[in-house]
Amino acid sequence: GDSVTQMEGPVTLSEEAFLTINCTYTATGYPSLFWYVQYPGEGLQLLLKATKADDKGSNKGFEATYRKETTSFHLEKGSVQVSDSAVYFCALSKAGGNQFYFGTGTSLTVIP
Amino acid sequence: NAGVMQNPRHLVRRRGQEARLRCSPMKGHSHVYWYRQLPEEGLKFMVYLQKENIIDESGMPKERFSAEFPKEGPSILRIQQVVRGDSAAYFCASGIGGAFSEAFFGQGTRLTVV
Numbered sequence: 001g002d003s004v005t006q007m008e009g010p011v012t013l014s015e016e017a018f019l020t021i022n023c024t025y026t027a028t029g030y031p032s033l034f035w036y037v038q039y040p041g042e043g044l045q046l047l048l049k050a051t052k053a054d055d056k057g058s059n060k061g062f063e064a065t066y067r068k069e070t071t072s073f074h075l076e077k078g079s080v081q082v083s084d085s086a087v088y089f090c091a092l093s094k095a096g097g098n099q100f101y102f103g104t105g106t107s108l109t110v111i112p
Numbered sequence: 113n114a115g116v117m118q119n120p121r122h123l124v125r126r127r128g129q130e131a132r133l134r135c136s137p138m139k140g141h142s143h144v145y146w147y148r149q150l151p152e153e154g155l156k157f158m159v160y161l162q163k164e165n166i167i168d169e170s171g172m173p174k175e176r177f178s179a180e181f182p183k184e185g186p187s188i189l190r191i192q193q194v195v196r197g198d199s200a201a202y203f204c205a206s207g208i209g210g211a212f213s214e215a216f217f218g219q220g221t222r223l224t225v226v
Contacts, residue, residue, distance in 0.1 A: 044205075
C-alpha cells in the first residue's frame with residue numbers, strides 16, 4: 001500500500017547549520033508530495049508541496065525536490081534558525097485517493 | 113477567511129463518558145479529514161467525509177467511534193464510552209479534494225481520559 005517513510009529523529013542542530021530530513025515514499029501512480037510543520041501545541045501547517053516529478057517546492061528557505069527515480073522528497077535548508085524548531089511531517093496524496101499518508105514526523109531542535 | 117476551527121481545544125473526560133469533537137472547515141471546503149496523533153507517534157488517518165457522506169472510514173476503530181459531516185454545521189467526531197487509550201490529539205483538516213490540493217489543519221483537540 002501507499003506509505004511514507006521519514007528519517008528518525010530527534011535531530012538537534014546548531015543555528016546556521018545545514019538541515020536535511022530524508023523522506024521516501026511508496027505509491028502506485030503519481031502522488032503529490034507535501035511537507036507539513038507542526039509547532040508545539042499547534043496543528044499542522046503546509047510548508048511546501050510538489051505535484052509532479054522534478055518539481056521543487058520551496059518556502060521560508062526550505063526546499064524539497066520530487067525525485068521519482070529515487071522515490072524521495074528530502075527536505076533541506078541551508079541555514080536553520082532557532083525558530084525552525086518543530087516537528088516536520090512528509091506526506092503524500094493521490095488523485096482519486098481519500099487520504100493523506102503521513103510519515104511519523106521528525107522532531108528538529110535548533111540551539112543558539 | 114477563517115481557518116479550520118476545532119473545539120474544544122482541550123477536553124477531559126472520565127472513562128465511560130462520551131467525547132464530542134467539532135470541526136468547522138474553511139469556507140468553501142467540502143472535504144473533511146480526521147486524524148489522530150498519539151503521544152510520540154505520527155498522524156493516523158481515521159475518516160474522510162464530504163457533506164452528508166462518509167467516503168472512507170478505513171482508519172476508524174470498529175466500535176465506539178463515529179463521524180458525521182451534516183449538510184449544515186460542523187463535522188463531529190464522536191467517541192462513546194471513552195477509555196484511557198483514547199487520550200490523544202485529534203486533528204481535523206479540510207480541503208477542496210483532489211490530489212493537488214493541500215489539506216488545511218485545525219489546531220486540534222487534545223482529549224485526556226482520566
